[in-house]
Amino acid sequence: AAKAAGRNTLVVFDPDDPESSDDSEDIAATLKIALERGLVSLVYQPIRNVQTGKTDAVEALMRLTMLDGTPVPPVKFIPVAERTGSIVELGRWAIRTVCRDLLATDLIQVASVNVSPIELKTPGFAAYVAATLAEFGVTGARLAFEITEGVELEIDQDVVRCISDLRKLGAQVWLDDFGTGFAGLSWLRLIEFDTVKIDRSFLHDCDTERGKRMLLDIIGLLRNRGVRILIEGVETIEHQRLMQQYGINQIQGYFIARPAPAAQLEADNVLPFSRVRNHDSKRLFGN
Numbered sequence: 126a127a128k129a130a131g132r133n134t135l136v137v138f139d140p141d142d143p144e145s146s147d148d149s150e151d152i153a154a155t156l157k158i159a160l161e162r163g164l165v166s167l168v169y170q171p172i173r174n175v176q177t178g179k180t181d182a183v184e185a186l187m188r189l190t191m192l193d194g195t196p197v198p199p200v201k202f203i204p205v206a207e208r209t210g211s212i213v214e215l216g217r218w219a220i221r222t223v224c225r226d227l228l229a230t231d232l233i234q235v236a237s238v239n240v241s242p243i244e245l246k247t248p249g250f251a252a253y254v255a256a257t258l259a260e261f262g263v264t265g266a267r268l269a270f271e272i273t274e275g276v277e278l279e280i281d282q283d284v285v286r287c288i289s290d291l292r293k294l295g296a297q298v299w300l301d302d303f304g305t306g307f308a309g310l311s312w313l314r315l316i317e318f319d320t321v322k323i324d325r326s327f328l329h330d331c332d333t334e335r336g337k338r339m340l341l342d343i344i345g346l347l348r349n350r351g352v353r354i355l356i357e358g359v360e361t362i363e364h365q366r367l368m369q370q371y372g373i374n375q376i377q378g379y380f381i382a383r384p385a386p387a388a389q390l391e392a393d394n395v396l397p398f399s400r401v402r403n404h405d406s407k408r409l410f411g412n
């Protein structure tokens with residue numbers, strides 16, 4: 126893109142555009158061997174319940190490192206995984222890992238997993254979730270699936286059916302990044318979400334009155350729909366206070382905690398992942 130734009134043109138690197146970097150073939154190849162080589166991992170970010178002040182949920186976020194140890198951010202590798210189809214296998218691994226990690230703590234009620242529309246459209250997704258829950262003896266209510274509004278996705282019958290199958294398992298379905306795409310309102314009309322996550326850009330616009338009014342309008346709309354409201358990107362104590370004042374149900378962001386591996390959250394006393402694991406490790410990791 127830089128060459129085509131000519132010499133005197135400033136080309137801004139767009140991290141959301143996988144084609145703007147030329148290492149996408151490297152990433153595609155790495156994704157193919159990522160599971161067997163242990164190049165993917167999950168980090169967890171605490172989600173705080175504003176009413177109780179407790180962390181009772183976490184979001185699982187995937188991490189990838191190249192063979193030479195270089196980390197690749199999800200905005201770079203997720204689109205490649207979606208394009209090449211690797212996302213299906215990686216997504217299943219994530220669900221499995223989350224179920225295993227949930228067994229290690231009874232204090233975290235819910236773990237959310239981001240799912241790509243491609244996964245939802247792949248036949249057998251809900252059946253895989255059902256089998257994995259059964260295998261680990263985890264109840265469906267402890268899993269939430271985050272679907273991003275931002276992606277281009279026609280809400281076809283396959284997706285609607287998959288979502289309804291997941292809900293039948295007792296799992297929650299959350300709408301992620303609300304307000305960033307064009308389809309958000311259609312999604313709200315067609316699908317019953319347990320929680321809507323408002324995109325952090327709306328919180329970060331709250332330094333102006335205009336931004337505050339916009340966020341309050343969105344909150345009003347969602348409250349009338351009867352969904353729980355979570356806001357991401359809480360980076361300061363002022364953010365937290367404002368969200369408390371606005372009656373947001375759950376908050377997530379760097380001010381509360383950064384995403385980190387379960388073991389680190391446990392060591393830093395952020396999350397008690399080890400509670401059950403200590404006396405139940407055979408059953409958990411004996412395979």
Ligand code: C2E
Nearest residue numbers: 186187199200203219239240241358359360378379380384
């Ligand atoms: P997301 O689901 O909206 O996740 C939230 C992103 O915001 C995460 O970036 C998180 O690290 C970041 N974040 C958390 N708190 C703050 C904050 O206070 N301020 C700011 N500026 N950012 C914050 P991350 O981990 O780089 O993930 C980026 C996106 O990649 C995710 O956005 C999600 O759409 C996608 N993704 C991550 N893991 C997976 C996965 O396992 N499967 C799929 N399909 N997509 C994933």
Ligand code: MG
Nearest residue numbers: 184239271301
């Ligand atoms: Mg998410």
Ligand code: MG
Nearest residue numbers: 301302322357
């Ligand atoms: Mg989000």
Ligand code: MG
Nearest residue numbers: 301302324325
């Ligand atoms: Mg996001």
